[in-house]
Amino acid sequence: MKCSHCNRQAVYYQRHSGRHLCKKHFIYDFEKRVRYAVKKYRMIESGDKIAIALSGGKDSVALTFALDRLYGERKDVEFVAITIDEGIKGYRPPTVEIAREITSQLGIEHHIVSFKENFGMALDEMVKLGDKKPCTYCGVFRKYLLNRTARELGATKLATAHNLDDETQTILLNFLQADIERLARLVPQRVQKGLVMRIKPFREIYEKEVVVYCLLFDLPMDMNECPYSYFPVRAAIRDFLYDFENKYPGRKYSVMRSFETLIPCLKEMFPQIDLNACEKCGEPTPKRVCQACVLREELERAKEQIR
């Protein structure tokens, strides 16, 4: 099959646009949509120091590579990568290695921050000690370390590799759970004191396009799933959206557009509140003590009881 734009061999059929794309035009189109999202939400501005949340999985590797390709030459923008090592035996070490390799190849400053060093135990230990789900510990502590490290490094933005599939799943999940407040948290460019602003340059990119992008640039791809991963509700929504998109290509964009239409309302309904400094650790929190400190103390008590 020929490319819809030139005489070359197509490597990808883009269902939502009905176009066949050769390698060159696939990359052009992919990166155009990254630049479009970045521009639309002013994700990258002059003077920015962007911390990239780089797990070493396919999405964040592609993000690091793409941001470097598109903005790496700019003198007024700086990139740094942060890898959180949660301590998940068998699963995390290979991706930490990938993160090390890609940042070294691209010449991007790289920081590895571990649960073990910061909270005294790896996620594997937390799971054995505590009564919460693994994703609770991981979600709270990972976000905590990403934000704190980014801020300490002087980063003005924190880039995550959430793609169109991730975002639309979360949008629909919150809508179906009647959690409009959580839906409002997805509004881009929200500023809160102490929180480094999150940016999502892949928000207009399908997950499978990320895979193709990795393949075309021969980027290291770890496709393993976290052994603790357990989100049955999200999985149901993911599968529905997958089928729906399959039958009616482009519907994930429709979900994104619906959400975007509601943004002015969501901002009005849920104005940003000022965060407090946690009484224990000083990190930002809407409460008196941050969730990371609450969980850490719970785990420490559990550890002492065992002794």
Next chain:
Amino acid sequence: MKCSHCNRQAVYYQRHSGRHLCKKHFIYDFEKRVRYAVKKYRMIESGDKIAIALSGGKDSVALTFALDRLYGERKDVEFVAITIDEGIKGYRPPTVEIAREITSQLGIEHHIVSFKENFGMALDEMVKLGDKKPCTYCGVFRKYLLNRTARELGATKLATAHNLDDETQTILLNFLQADIERLARLVPQRVQKGLVMRIKPFREIYEKEVVVYCLLFDLPMDMNECPYSYFPVRAAIRDFLYDFENKYPGRKYSVMRSFETLIPCLKEMFPQIDLNACEKCGEPTPKRVCQACVLREELERAKEQIR
């Protein structure tokens, strides 16, 4: 199994509340939610003349029966039923008969209005003549006749039998299609000149509960589906919501609550516009000529070409 409220035999297990209900408590609970919805959105007020859109299918029969049971004794409220006979051979005649029976039993004034008499042809003929989908003709002409007849009868409200399943499907459909304007049209109690206000007393009732209500009162139930019915996108959403509700009971209520949370926004984003009187027929329309007149003229032209 015993009723969760008394010693009687349960006839229904209400998954979203985890309760088993006997006949008496099922009816009490069902009607309580009808009264709740009616009160919440002031659907029925003193002095109202309510036109019930009564197709003769299970939902509208249950609605007519329930409204009569709950509000029939009130001196300050009047009910009248309107049945639209689209002219669908084999499908519509039995339900028109059911509509005649139930209104006669309840002593409710009943008006049957047909496509044939008003537009010169039955839906069956339109489908053969025109190039649009059956649901296009049916949707436009049915709403047209319902509104015009209700207004001519002096009705202040037009009650339709849309239930929780219908409403949540439409909400999700519009959200997934990025049609937030159409989502805004679902906001209850919208007033527009020339349009009789729509009310949906069953908006908090699951479809299967309507079936049980019909069974318990031995109401005539026609469960046939329209032979023209063809909504593949809606069917995909219906099936997903069915599975999702099945796995996580109560989620249809969540969808309704999400929508309701957004109502103030939707009203602000899409304020009601004044409608024009159609240049051809005088009925309300946002354009110069109403959609019913456009379709009617198309069909008349098609008919003449055949002669």
